[in-house]
Each structure stands twice: as C-alpha cells, then as structure tokens.
Amino acid sequence: MPKSYAHKVFPKRNIAIFSMLGILLIFSFGLNLLLGSIHIPVKAALQIFFGNSGNELWETILLDFRLPKSITAILAGAALAVSGLQMQTTFRNPLAGPYVLGISSGASLGVAIMLLGISSLAAVNLGGLLASFSLAGAAIIGSMLVLLVILAVSIRVKDIMTILILGMMFGSAASALVSILQFFSDESMLKAFVIWTMGSLSSVAGMQLHVFLIIVAIGIALALLSIPMLNVMQLGDTYAKGVGVNIGLSRAVVFLSTSLLAGGVTAFCGPIGFIGIAIPHIGRMVFRTANHAVLIPGVILLGSISLLLLDTISQLPGYSISLPINSVAAIMGIPIVIYVVLKNKRFTGL
C-alpha cells in the first residue's frame, strides 16, 4: 500500500502556522508603510499604489521613503534570522548568532577605517550618497576579509569549538582596532560612526536596495541548498561524517551564506542585534521541529515580521523623531530571549 509521507514535513499544524505568519507578514508590512511621523490612511495608500492620488507629499513619503525601508526590513529580518539559525545549528550552541564568526566586527572595522581612519587622514568630508555607498563597500570588504580568514581556518581546523573561539577572537581583535581608531578620530566622524553602529533601515534606497536584495537572495539560496546538510550536522560531526557528509565543504557553504547575510545587513543597515539570536529560538518553539526544511522558511517569515514591527515601533508613530532600530531590537528582543530560555530549559545539544 503506497503511503503518503508528505504530512511528516508539513503537517496540518505547520500549514496553519505558515498561513498565519503569511497574513501577519502582510499586516505588519501594511502597518509599517502606513504608520510613521505622518500617518497615511489605508485608502490613500491603495490609491497611490494603484494609480495616482492627489497628495504628492504622501506619494513621496510612501514610495521613496517607506517602501524601500519596509523592503529593507523584510530582507534584513529574514537575513539575520536565517544566518542566526545556521550558526546555532553549525556550532550546536543556543547562544550563537549571525555575528559569532566576527563578521560584524570585520564590517565595523571596515566602516571605522573608512570613517575614522581614511577621512580624518585625508581630511576630506565624504558627503551624501557617496558616503553611504562607500560605507557599505567598506563594511562588505571588512566582513569578506573576516570570512576569508574563517574559511581558511575551517579548512585546516576540524574542531568546531576551535573555529567558534577563533571567530570570537577575530571579532575581539577587530573591535579593539575600532576602539583605537575611535580614540584618535575627531568628534564629527566619531558621531557618524556611533550613529552607524545604532543601525538604520532607512539609508538603503535605489541601487543599494538592488545590491542588498541580490546579496540576501544568494545568501538564502545557499542556506536552502544546505538544508539536508544542516539537518545532519546538528547531530554532530561524528554522525555527519558517518553518513558521508563532506563537513569541510558543507561548513564553507554555511559560512559563505552567513557572511553574505550578516555582512550584507551590517553593511547596509549597521549591526542589528538580537533578531539573529532570538528568532531561531522562537522558530523552534513555534514549529516544534528540528527540520530545517520547516525552520528556514519559518524563520524567514518570523524575522521579516519582527523587524517590520520593531521598525514600526522605533518610528514612534505620530512623533517626528525615531529611535535607533538596534536599541529597540535589543529592548524588545531581550524579554523574548529570556522568556524562551526560561520556558525551554533543555538546551543540551542545541
């Protein structure tokens, strides 16, 4: 008798959860577009999207500012959640996150050299768009350098804990260099750097958004390709080798994906914390599975929704000021992490 096993991967419960998350994503996307310092009514927004409305100010705000920002939030949320999940699985450590390999520290170093080093040495003030593009470029170069070191190490070093420790050490070394640069830099550049570290979703637009989209798409595609390897690797190296997984290659793909995702987010939005650690836990709790074929799409949705909602909150709807996204993510994210940790005390293995 032929049996159907499709229900094993996507049982009814998961289908219901995915549908609910889908609706929630559309809802939070809409909310993010409509709310802000200026409230745009739903009707007006729909008119702007499907034809033209009379209000040019609203059209500009919606299409030129809020839409790119909302898309950035979706991409960044998905990227951070997927990279965090991959790191927790690969390192079999619940505290691992997108930045555990030192990738954001590398990006910070790149930005710091750009902002604090080169500009103060050359005494030129990089202005406007050029500055923001070169910031992203510097961050990407910084994180790629860290990635190359990590890949070189992971080929030679077999033990995953050693790689984790080395990653953290590279990160600390990069942070130390950033501190030295900060110490010697002038006030305006220092402020620009500090603002970059607070994170922002609103500085990605036009060409940058395309680049960001491509980076995130490649990163997530690599993660999707890694699903079977991730499922086996979470059992530990001995099992993974036992069933014939090429550990070195699989890890390299995971590290490349993580670097693209975490490095891309850091480059375009600054180092946004907590999403990458909290969302994978929430995903495991919600879906009650260890299967990455479910977890990866799940955390993509959860990550996007979370960052959209966090951004909506950080915009302080109705006020003309906004809070740094990184701080809001931390303040909202920490209680969630604490709740998750207290609720599932069993973290042995993962």
Add this chain to the structure above:
Amino acid sequence: MSNHPISISNILLGYNPLNPLLPGFSVDAPKGEIIALVGRNGIGKSTLIRTIIGEQMPLNGTVCLNGVPLKHWSRRQRARLIAYVPSEQVRIPNLFIRDFVALARFPHLGWSKSLGSNDWDLVDQSLMLVGIDHLANRDISTVSDGERQRAMIAFALAQNSDIILLDEPTAFLDLPNKYEVVRLLSNLARNQQKTIIYSTHDLQGAISEVDTLWMMLESGFVYGAPEDIAFSNKFAKLLEKSELTFDTKTGLFNNQREHTKPITLEGQGNALFWTKRLVERLGFVSTEQANTEYRVCCKPLNSAYIWEVYQHSALISKVNTLTELGVLLRKL
C-alpha cells in the same frame, strides 16, 4: 587477500611510530558475526574503531572493506557500507525519533535528499526491529537512555550498511537494558547477516552473546570465540594488574580476595550457593571438613530457611536471612 567485510592486516595503532599502543596485528571480521571489542581504558579501542571508519590513519598496515583498501572508497560509498554509532548521546530538542532515523538515509538519497516511500518504509522497519516503533513520534531528548540507544541503533540499521560499528553502546544503560541491547545486536548480526563490532567494558555481558572477542592487550591483540579465550585462560592477561580474576569453572569474573579464615558450610542447592557467595565475600574459605572453628548450617524451615551458626560445635546464633547472617559473620 580475504573478501571479508572487514579485514585488517599488520595494522599498527597509535600516534607515535616509536611507541605504538600495541604490537601490530591482523584480524578479519566475517559476515553475520557479532564481535565485542574489549580492552583496558586507553589501549586504543576507539582508535581502532576510528581507523576502521577511516577517521584516523594507522601508523602502518591497511584496512580493507570487502577486500578493497579503505582509501579507495569514497566518502559516500563508505557511508553505505559502514554505519557508525558514536557514544555521544543525541539529545536535540524537537527532533522526533522517526525524523532522526530518517537522517540515516542521507548517503542513499539523490541530490535533493528527499526520502521516497521505500526510504520511509526502511526507517519504520528499523524502528520495528529495535522495538521502538511506538516511540516514532517522540522527541528524542525526552526518551530514556535505553530508548535513545535503540533509536541510535535504528539509525545504523536505516543506513542499511553491511557493517555496523558501535562505540560503547551499553555504557549508559541499566543492567536489563545492557543485556537486551547486546541480545538485539547479536540477533541483528544473525538475522540480517550484518557484521557488528561494538566496544564494551561489560565482559560478562559480551561473553554470553558474541561470536568473537577482540581483546586489545598491551602485549598484543588476541581474538577468538569467548569460550576459547576463557578455556585457554587468556582472560588472565586482560585482568593483569587488577584485583579481578576469571573463574574458568563458573564463567564469572570475581574480585580477588584474601581468603584466610576457614569455615564449614552445610546445606543444599541455591541456599548453599548463596551462603557460599556471602561467606567468600566476607573473606572466609568454605570447606566441607567439619573441624573448623566456625560452622554454618542452612536448613529449610517451613517455606523459608534458617541459618545456624556454630562455634566449636556449640550453637551461637540462629538467623532467618542472609543479611542477618552477614551482620553476624562480620563480627566474628
């Protein structure tokens, strides 16, 4: 060259060529046999297992699988031929036992790594063979150690390999589970015609179930049927420098004791046997001569027993249980 599933020739194990763990040796593992790998801690049992699965290079010598040297097998081919059950316990939350066992199909799947209905049938069959099909939808981090060990064996079965290597599969188990798991492995070797090698410290359990013992000793590698090793008194070498002795009459491992005080025992059957065990544990030598200082007489009384203790043929005490007898004898 033999075509046994595993054939090891002139292998030298260790990390330092000048100081190998034990002298070089050759041995084969035939089809359908269960083999227990025993030896003191640190002698290289894990090293041997890691060498057979290709995780570690030997200092010298070769390992052949089905007559072909290990290095000619690709990672994937090797995974289809050998399943390895490590000693680390899998305790991943939210991982269901059926999904865990399904991961063993990895080396048999196409590029998409999705399981067909044949694969799932094999997974369910493996769960059934180890007797945990009722736990298929349980979270592996919430089951008992015995159930988890069975799930790990089911994983090896689902890998559908001719050879299964297990690193101390009984280490975490209680006594009944230890026996049941070894019994399960020996049935699998016989009925599924698999070659099963497991390392263990539980010699007593091994000698009653396995076909062959591989004994790693500092002086060299010894192998053979457990009865042969017992009969030719080779266990003595394994137990060198320890307090244990192997009783070739009973097939039991005993703690060596200084038996000094002679004692006379009278009685029959089981009662006499366990009384003898008790007095020997307490350092007496049991004899059947009647001229010793102490004498213990166990007699049936109604449906129970009574033990009478005599000193120079004068009755000094009567007790109803062996526990009380033990308390009494310790004071003498």
